[in-house]
């Protein structure tokens with residue numbers, strides 16, 4: 001069985017972009033692949049997080065993995081910090097990544113360009129920890145949204161270099177980017193990615209958001225004056241984004257959506273998008289409400305920890321022997 005691995009940072013609450021671009025895919029693939037889905041809680045402290053808020057987001061993130069349909073009997077679900085080997089392999093990967101490569105990472109460059117204050121060493125070297133997360137488990141594929149593709153490509157380069165230097169150690173993974181929904185955009189600015197750091201909070205829909213508020217955000221999403229539901233991301237970015245959301249959640253193709261709304265206004269189209277989104281959220285939230293009251297989160301994490309730890313110990317041991325930092 002081929003293996004897939006991916007993770008999500010519990011920075012703030014998970015949103016519709018995380019669900020469409022990543023989480024829903026982990027669920028879709030878990031019958032066909034050996035899915036490893038972890039919570040990247042080390043990655044999220046690369047930017048300051050208020051500790052109590054982080055604790056809550058962390059538990060919510062696992063509960064949402066389960067509520068969205070990840071099954072701990074099929075998939076391996078664990079916390080990054082439960083497997084200490086990630087940080088250790090992370091440092092080893094950091095020592096095998098060049099400054100020039102890190103300087104080319106667009107996420108870091110964007111933060112620098114925005115003149116963000118107090119950028120940490122953690123945010124700069126973050127892709128090296130991500131390489132370790134991936135290479136530790138020899139996955140065939142890494143399902144991620146478009147924004148993470150560059151990091152997976154760096155991981156491949158580092159793995160190839162390591163294998164050339166020390167002999168075959170890591171499987172070379174491929175990023176798996178969904179054809180539709182790989183980059184869900186802000187509802188208020190369809191040229192910007194939907195993101196947890198949305199300043200106005202109007203462009204992002206959270207998985208645990210109140211349904212009336214989610215509906216309102218969709219009904220006031222930015223569109224255009226062309227009055228035509230057509231998939232044209234260049235000239236109609238707002239409508240194209242809503243079509244991506246609808247298509248991902250309902251499995252309708254763009255041409256089916258275009259046909260359905262051929263002679264209808266944007267109000268009707270937005271209402272239909274809001275219905276699909278609210279159905280999805282209602283379903284996730286009712287499961288989440290059950291899970292968060294139970295001990296399912298703790299049980300799933302313990303199951304995952306046991307499976308992941310075995311694989312991680314074997315791989316780190318193999319790596320350390322190869323690079324000569326162990327006496328044997």
Ligand code: TYM
Nearest residue numbers: 006007008009017018021022040144145148182183184194
């Ligand atoms: P993170 O937490 O920013 O995002 C988690 C996943 O959600 C996808 N995503 C989106 N997809 C579509 N539209 C959007 N607007 C959108 N926003 C986010 C991301 O592409 C990602 O797949 N570095 C990673 C976490 C990580 C990881 C890993 C992933 C750490 N180690 C190893 C894969 C493998 C991150 O910050 O994702």
